[in-house]
Amino acid sequence: MDAQSNIIQNSLAQIDSLSGADPSSDGGGGSSAAFSDLRHLVEYSLAGMVCLLRQVRPHLTRGDAMWCLLMSDLHIGRASTIDVPVTPASALAAMILQRTAIATSSWSVRGVSTFHRRWSSGGSEKGNHRGYLPRNPRAGGAVNERMEWAQDKAFQAAGKLSCDLSELRILRQDREETLNAKSTRQIMDDSSIKKIEDMEDALRKVSIEVDRANEVVRRLELENKELKAEMAASKLSASESAMMSMEIAKREKKSMKKLAAWEKQRIELQGSITEEKKKVEQLQQHSTQMKKAKTEMEGKLRQEMKAKEEAVARGEEERKAKEACEGGIRRKRDALRRKVEVDFQRHRDDIQRLQDELARLKSSPRPAALRSPLPTSPLPPSPIAAAVRHRAPVRAAAAEAAGRRECLTCRREVCVVFLPCAHQVLCACCSDNHEKKARARCPTCNLRIQRRIRVFGATA
Secondary structure, three states, X not given: OOHHHHHHHHHHHHHHHHHHHOOOOOOOOOOOOOOXXXXXXXXXXXXXXXXXXXXXXXXXXXXXXXXXXXXXXXXXXXXXXXXXXXXXXXXXXXXXXXXXXXXXXHHHHHHHHHHHHHHHOOOHHHHHHHOOOOOOHHHHHHHHHHHHHHHHHHHHHHHHHHHHHHHHHHHHHHHHHHHHHHHHHOOOOHHHHHHHHHHHHHHHHHHXXXXXXXXXXXXXXXXXXXXXXXXXXXXXXXXXXXXXXXXXXXXXXXXXXXXXXXXXXXXXHHHHHHHHHHHHHHHHHHHHHHXXXXXXXXXXXXXXXXXXXXXXXXXXXXXXXXXXXXXXHHHHHHHHHHHHHHHHHHHHHHHHHHHHHHHHHHHOOOOHHHHOOOOOOOOOOOHHHHHHXXXXXXXXXXXXXXXXXXXXXXXXXXXXXXXXXXXXXXOHHHHHXXXXXXXXXXXXXXXXXXXXXXXXXXXX
């Protein structure tokens, strides 16, 4: 079902519900007559309201009645209570209007009846108002039903209005009679007051019916406009749907092109994936070869490390043997040095003792044999000097065998040179002690020390 058919069916259902729920319908069947157009219906309704207001207030002119309706927003009940400014001319014409009230009311009744008969008759009017219907059969049927319903309401209102006008005429006659009787008796009957109240109620009901009819007409016009707008919207939506279908077709073509391009790209990607798989297999083979080579290299490295450890162990053993040998040499050298020192000290004590004895002998009176001059032949060398001369190179050789220059006393590094013999056998502390003890001879060669020189960095 399209949008247009849906709108028409919903409109027909709404019209049926409104016509079925209307409390003013009498259920006797509607007439087939109708107005030529809505403007004619409005003019007729306005004329009926003016005529009704003039019947209620006979002294009003047609212009005054129109003015009262305009001031009360076309409400007959409020218009009947509005006071019109009275001029001298209108005051003079009040009597004439009051006398012609009955004739006016009868004319109004005849006009309504004539209008009803004219519109109730069939003929060319039906063809005239059918020309305003739309060409769509469903929409035309809906509008026909609404027009018939509006005509029924208008005819019902016209019939009620004619009945009310006749009753109003009768009541007005009764009122005039009552007023005449009041002028003579000054007493008003309660029944006349009740009839007047009933008449006012009837007038209010008639005005309500007229308002309802006007409201129905306005609602019909609005619904007609809404139907036209909905039809235009349905046409617009149909055109938009066509445009959307064209756009969807274009998108489908583009999607097919993209799908073909993606399929081609997928084939290319599959080829590239196959090539990459081959490369991966080659890389795996190369990796396997590299792992084998790595395993071989690790085996060789372990062998080399093992050989290196063995070489280090042999070097350590050789180092330990060398250290043991050096320790034995050092012990032998120390023993030799101590022996040399002991011999040297003993010989030095012997020399000192002999020197003391020689000095003592020189100071004592010696015998004549000793005073005689000594022979000029050289004396044999003394054993002490020979021992000193013999042990000096031994001690120097021992120091050289040690591979370092150590002090003869404290075993520290030597740092003092004796001149002129140039021996370097004492450290600074032992040299100072040697000098304080007034020992002016070299402990190595027994030469007189003329100068002591402090040397820094002698090992360098």
